[in-house]
Amino acid sequence: MEKSIEGGGGVAAEQYTFVIVGGGIAGVTCAETTAICCPKESILLLTESNIIKTVANLEPVARYLYKFDVLERELANTTGNSESRNVLAPAIVTQVDSLQHVDAKEKFIITTKKKKIYYKYLCICTGGRPRLIEKDNPLIIGIRDTDSVLVLQNKLANSKTVVLVGNGGIASELAYELKGLKVHWVVKDNHIASTFIDPGAAYFFQQVMDSKDGVTSNDTSESIVKRLRYDEIVASENSSKKGAALGPDWHRHFDLKGSNSSIDKPIIHFKSLVKSTEEYFDAEQNKTLLKVELNTGEIIVCDFLVSATGVDPRYDYSSEPKFELDIEDHGIKVNEMMQTSNEYIYAAGDVCTAAWDKAEHWFQMRLWTQARQMGSMAGRSMTAHHLGETIYQDFCFELFGHVTQLFGLPVILLGRYNGQCLGTNYEILLRTTPGHEYIKFILQDGKLRGAILIGNTELAEMCENLILNGIDLTPFGDDILNPDIDIDDYFD
Numbered sequence: 001m002e003k004s005i006e007g008g009g010g011v012a013a014e015q016y017t018f019v020i021v022g023g024g025i026a027g028v029t030c031a032e033t034t035a036i037c038c039p040k041e042s043i044l045l046l047t048e049s050n051i052i053k054t055v056a057n058l059e060p061v062a063r064y065l066y067k068f069d070v071l072e073r074e075l076a077n078t079t080g081n082s083e084s085r086n087v088l089a090p091a092i093v094t095q096v097d098s099l100q101h102v103d104a105k106e107k108f109i110i111t112t113k114k115k116k117i118y119y120k121y122l123c124i125c126t127g128g129r130p131r132l133i134e135k136d137n138p139l140i141i142g143i144r145d146t147d148s149v150l151v152l153q154n155k156l157a158n159s160k161t162v163v164l165v166g167n168g169g170i171a172s173e174l175a176y177e178l179k180g181l182k183v184h185w186v187v188k189d190n191h192i193a194s195t196f197i198d199p200g201a202a203y204f205f206q207q208v209m210d211s212k213d214g215v216t217s218n219d220t221s222e223s224i225v226k227r228l229r230y231d232e233i234v235a236s237e238n239s240s241k242k243g244a245a246l247g248p249d250w251h252r253h254f255d256l257k258g259s260n261s262s263i264d265k266p267i268i269h270f271k272s273l274v275k276s277t278e279e280y281f282d283a284e285q286n287k288t289l290l291k292v293e294l295n296t297g298e299i300i301v302c303d304f305l306v307s308a309t310g311v312d313p314r315y316d317y318s319s320e321p322k323f324e325l326d327i328e329d330h331g332i333k334v335n336e337m338m339q340t341s342n343e344y345i346y347a348a349g350d351v352c353t354a355a356w357d358k359a360e361h362w363f364q365m366r367l368w369t370q371a372r373q374m375g376s377m378a379g380r381s382m383t384a385h386h387l388g389e390t391i392y393q394d395f396c397f398e399l400f401g402h403v404t405q406l407f408g409l410p411v412i413l414l415g416r417y418n419g420q421c422l423g424t425n426y427e428i429l430l431r432t433t434p435g436h437e438y439i440k441f442i443l444q445d446g447k448l449r450g451a452i453l454i455g456n457t458e459l460a461e462m463c464e465n466l467i468l469n470g471i472d473l474t475p476f477g478d479d480i481l482n483p484d485i486d487i488d489d490y491f492d
């Protein structure tokens with residue numbers, strides 16, 4: 001159990017076996033896993049906000065893929081100094097405070113409230129923060145937590161035009177959800193949602209967005225099955241033109257509408273980047289507006305700009321010695337046991353960078369699935385370290401999998417779903433039924449290496465098996481995606 005000890009200079013210090021910092025999915029999962037593995041040890045979850053994130057309604061979608069809800073829970077006791085135990089497992093003590101310094105030699109941390117807390121094992125799960133195209137400009141905002149959505153909501157109420165920059169998860173969600181004002185979506189690629197999908201799937205989604213009623217259940221469009229080599233895909237692309245991160249469906253809990261109900265589709269500026277921004281006072285509207293110049297020379301005047309341009313790992317505390325950081329994305333480097341460069345300090349979730357030799361079908365992406373998996377792995381590793389046990393990395397790190405929704409349709413991404421790191425030597429097998437489904441298989445040397453399932457996600461388990469087993473699918477030819485053959489039964 002935790003105990004108070006003399007912290008030097010007459011300051012009382014606390015001591016816990018496990019200290020976990022961060023109340024997002026990674027930190028909470030880590031604390032809960034730690035409590036399961038070592039229920040008798042003292043565990044502190046330290047987080048700067050009294051709202052924590054927990055996973056609920058965990059539901060298997062395939063053998064290794066899960067979908068789940070992320071719930072916001074308020075810590076029962078929010079008075080600051082005192083502790084609370086009743087939201088999480090009984091063994092977990094929570095404190096609302098911020099990490100300020102880590103002394104890895106003496107194994108203690110200092111918090112903003114000037115507490116000194118000794119640990120035997122520390123796990124850092126401090127998440128990420130939006131990487132904005134320009135900092136410290138009130139007319140350029142990012143989306144991360146509930147507070148930032150409230151800022152967005154307030155601005156929307158008095159705005160006519162917004163510029164949305166980015167082509168990943170947040171921009172795709174906002175482009176679909178923002179209604180009632182003019183949205184200029186500035187996209188650096190030649191298709192939408194490029195972090196998740198290829199140009200073909202983007203075209204499929206644009207058709208869905210352009211159709212007045214979206215997806216219709218009695219649509220009688222026929223399925224088209226196509227096989228393409230990598231060079232054909234490139235040719236066709238070129239020829240055509242404070243607090244934890246939010247939970248799934250966050251946009252359903254907020255009214256994201258402007259005042260003009262006749263506008264419901266974004267204006268998309270492909271292959272465009274923001275070149276410069278300039279604030280100016282508009283006397284007619286009696287407010288400060290933002291003039292945005294694109295690299296194409298176009299100028300857009302807007303009320304504000306949403307920069308949905310990725311996340312940076314978040315650590316605004318000092319440490320001695322310093323953590324080893326990844327050169328490219330500046331995350332805290334962790335090995336396959338989620339251990340940092342210090343053997344008693346672990347890290348998980350958006351703040352860390354996977355620096356181990358990755359499995360053939362897995363790569364890191366800052367998503368809550370991975371925050372949960374890493375948090376759980378860190379909890380198991382720390383407790384095994386403490387108990388002197390040997391454990392192995394969890395099987396979930398064998399295969400990349402992501403379950404989500406884009407533009408109102410269910411989406412499953414598996415393995416190297418966009419041919420990531422496969423060079424140019426792969427083929428794509430495609431089945432698409434406009435408005436209903438878009439199924440893409442990435443094949444290399446006859447083996448399935450990745451898949452995108454949109455609209456129809458029934459093939460998820462079969463795809464998992466085929467990717468992991470590496471079965472040669474050459475004998476099946478294009479029948480593997482023939483809608484008239486129940487290939488699923490064959491492989492189950």
Ligand SMILES: Cc1cc2nc3c(=O)[nH]c(=O)nc-3n(C[C@H](O)[C@H](O)[C@H](O)COP(=O)(O)OP(=O)(O)OC[C@H]3O[C@@H](n4cnc5c(N)ncnc54)[C@H](O)[C@@H]3O)c2cc1C
Nearest residue numbers: 022023024025026048098099127244245349350366367368
């Ligand atoms: C708008 C939005 C939509 C998203 N949608 C999806 C989606 O549909 N699917 C998906 O898979 N992922 C989605 N993500 C990404 C996902 O939310 C993150 O990958 C995941 O939440 C990361 O969890 P985490 O615990 O590592 O970090 P966070 O959730 O950021 O939690 C970090 C925690 O650390 C605390 N903290 C930070 N610094 C300190 C400090 N110094 N002291 C104490 N506490 C501190 C914070 O208050 C917070 O509680 C979305 C993200 C955003 C912003």
Ligand SMILES: NC(=O)C1=CN([C@@H]2O[C@H](COP(=O)(O)OP(=O)(O)OC[C@H]3O[C@@H](n4cnc5c(N)ncnc54)[C@H](OP(=O)(O)O)[C@@H]3O)[C@@H](O)[C@H]2O)C=CC1
Nearest residue numbers: 133166167168169170171188195308309310311366367404
């Ligand atoms: N449904 C889901 O699963 C969702 C997941 N998320 C996750 O939340 C996190 C934050 O989302 P988000 O901010 O959208 O981050 P993402 O990493 O998903 O996307 C960032 C996008 O911005 C582009 N970009 C980066 N810098 C610039 C720039 N200076 N100008 C123009 N474009 C730029 C990136 O291009 P490039 O990649 O070429 O650098 C990329 O298209 C991510 O981890 C994301 O995966 C968020 C919402 C929904």
